[in-house]
Amino acid sequence: MHSFAYRANALVTFSLTILGMICAMASFSDNFNVPSPTAQVEVLNVNWFKKLANGNDEVSLTLNISADLQSLFTWNTKQVFVFLAAEYQTLQNSLNQVSLWDGIIPAKENAKFWIKIPNEYRFVDQGSNLRGKEFNLTLHWHVMPKTGKMIADKIVMSGYRLPEEYR
């Protein structure tokens, strides 16, 4: 009854239970981290702005994105997924969300960055509502932990406006 195999089985079972518990504790310890991320986005240029053949507006922007997301990283963080979305309201949709750029930050050392790029994904409206439109640029992020639940948050930057005329 109390043999080699019995003791090995009891040990494996108990050690896996405890492994689960220390992982849960690691996940809980994330609550003690109060992050203070910062982000600034500048629209450097409106490269072109036109109405597509199907009647939808499309604009191409050159963006200058700088952010410091280092405080999001804890010892339980695997990576951070970050994306920049243009958000605005139209008559049809109370919230339009157009992703312009995204990235995966693999480590804390890469979490303070600065890039200057044209929008990576197309900024196309569902309709022709972009002329003179005020919009927000929102930096969203998802903190992916090694164990436990994913944390999502964002920084909203407002006060951007598209030109009145196509160009």
Add this chain to the structure above:
Amino acid sequence: MRSGVMDWQGQKLSEMLMQIMLVVHALVAFVAGYTFSSFQMMLQIFAGGVLLTTLVTVPDWPWYNRHPLKWLDPAEAEKHPKPEPPVSKKKTSKHH
């Protein structure tokens, strides 16, 4: 072959040691991992603890066999024979 069967007190001791060692290693692993901000360090320390605990508590080490059971001498047992099971009267009457 004994196939790793330890005496009663040895069984109790090995199980207690197994639980205490695993919990202590888990606590050390968590504190070290949190202090040095390294999840990997936590896992490595705990894995080391599991390995060490396996070596200490799973094989049938001599220190788990310090209280062997004292069986009765066969001659002693013969002097006190096992009582015969009582013969049921109903059963015998059935055959008549």
